[in-house]
Amino acid sequence: MTNLEIAPRLRGLTFNGEKGDIVVFKESIENAEVTCAADELAEKVKPGVRSVSVEGVGGFLIGEDYDDAVNGTENAQKLTGRAAVVSNKVCVVTGGAQGFGEGIVRELIANNAIVFIADMNVDGAKALAALLNEQEGRTVAFGVAVNVADEDSVKAMMDEIVLTVGGVDLFVSNAGVLKAGSVKELSLKDFKFVTDVNYVGFFICTKFVAPVMEAMNKPTGQYYTDIVTISSKSALEGSNKNGAYAGSKFGSVGLVQSFAKELVADNTKVNTVCPGNFFDGPLWSDPDRGLFVQYLNTGKVPGAETVADVKAFYEAQVPMNRGCFPKDVTQAVMYSVEQKYETGQAIPVTGGQVMLN
Ligand SMILES: NC(=O)c1ccc[n+]([C@@H]2O[C@H](COP(=O)([O-])OP(=O)(O)OC[C@H]3O[C@@H](n4cnc5c(N)ncnc54)[C@H](O)[C@@H]3O)[C@@H](O)[C@H]2O)c1
Known part of the structure; x- marks a missing residue:
């Protein structure tokens, strides 16, 4: 198994009922909590393990979030529900x-x-x-x-x-x-x-x-x-x-x-x-390439003479009267x-x- 195959497997093995831990690959790590061969991972790695070294592959740091895995900061919020x-x-x-x-x-x-x-x-x-x-x-x-x-x-x-x-x-x-x-x-x-x-x-x-x-x-x-x-x-x-x-x-x-x-x-x-439509986003509102300008130029909205006319036309079509x-x-x-x-x-x-x- 390669590091690319092992890392997601380790996330799976650290599953806590909601998600797995963050797993960070390093070429090598010192004093790993678990050292084993790739085919022993399922047996050796349980939720709560903080570092694993896999023979011939490299090391994996494990934590609740990225900083916890890399630095052991343990300041990740643990939310429920x-x-x-x-x-x-x-x-x-x-x-x-x-x-x-x-x-x-x-x-x-x-x-x-x-x-x-x-x-x-x-x-x-x-x-x-x-x-x-x-x-x-x-x-x-x-x-x-x-x-x-x-x-x-x-x-x-x-x-x-x-x-x-x-x-x-x-x-x-x-x-x-x-x-x-x-x-x-x-x-x-x-x-x-x-x-x-x-x-x-x-x-x-x-x-x-x-x-x-x-x-x-x-x-x-x-x-x-x-x-x-x-x-x-x-x-x-x-x-x-x-x-x-x-x-x-x-x-x-x-x-x-x-x-x-x-x-x-x-x-x-x-x-x-x-x-x-997300009228306020760049796809619509970009002044050079936005859809309001494109639709104005392609004549998609009959009678529209300005970008504001095009926008008003589209807003009026939404029962809740606003863009997404x-x-x-x-x-x-x-x-x-x-x-x-x-x-x-x-x-x-x-x-x-x-x-x-
Ligand atoms: N804006 C709307 O009104 C609206 C409405 C319904 C659905 N959507 C959909 O929402 C999504 C986002 O739309 P938006 O309005 O935010 O677009 P946008 O043009 O504002 O942003 C698109 C982003 O995608 C990136 N991008 C473009 N091609 C890419 C590629 N090949 N690979 C990686 N990145 C690429 C761009 O760099 C940009 O950061 C799109 O799928 C769009 O179809 C948008």
Whole structure:
């Protein structure tokens, strides 16, 4: 067994009824509490063990959170009940450097999670992680580079995460892109770009995170892990002059249902949250490339002459009269983690704008 296979297994073996401990790989450690061969781990490692040295592989430091594992600080909050839904669990948020992703990162950390901010904009991801670590006074966030549409990049990201903390409890597949345009005019290049990030990217991420989760969940059979993709209300209802996007999001629901049926055997639930429009986020409000500007330029809103006209048009379509916020989305993500008797579902968070049939 390699270090990449052993680390998630150790998380599984330290499962405490809610989650496993954080496991940090080191080439070598001194005075390990347990020294054994890889095939003796199940017999030797019990919850509460703080360090393990595996012959021919290396050492693993173990703790309630990252600082506890590395420095033995023992200052990690130990929450119970509803407050513990993501407490000291390892979460990954792709596209976490800005927009909905950044908001989800902040909300998960407010709920005591340890979060990998995985983004193509690695400088933004690392800057946000540094800010949040300083704010919290402990290591709660890491910035990591990824292009979700590239297999090698996703594999490298997963390897880095596994060697840093041992595995993943909640993977939020949030990175997404949008190119609006009429079916008569949209270039094939743009259509494929949207499909690659939103649809293929979700497949690639699941392909590499699912085996890690399986290795964590297997030793006890009681450990549950979650994959949640952030799709859209456009996964439930078509979107005019926005077919590439809506198609990719509809498709991701098909992947969610199929992956859910397969991964239930590993105790991994797979769900999707379908948010309404985040009008205040950069996707809509960026003054140069935001959707308000794109929709104005493509004439999607008849009669609209300014960005403000486009925004007013969209707000008026929401029964609850406002756009969706990251907090609304994170509540649905946390629900899917807390709910142990559901998988393969699409959860609308649309202010009543799109409802399930
Ligand atoms: N903003 C909305 O109104 C809205 C509504 C419903 C659903 N969504 C969905 O929410 C998710 C986030 O949207 P947003 O509005 O926050 O977007 P955004 O454009 O503000 O941010 C997207 C982030 O993803 C990163 N990213 C883009 N491509 C990537 C790739 N290939 N690999 C890794 N990172 C990549 C970007 O660097 C950026 O940090 C998307 O899946 C989107 O479809 C958004």
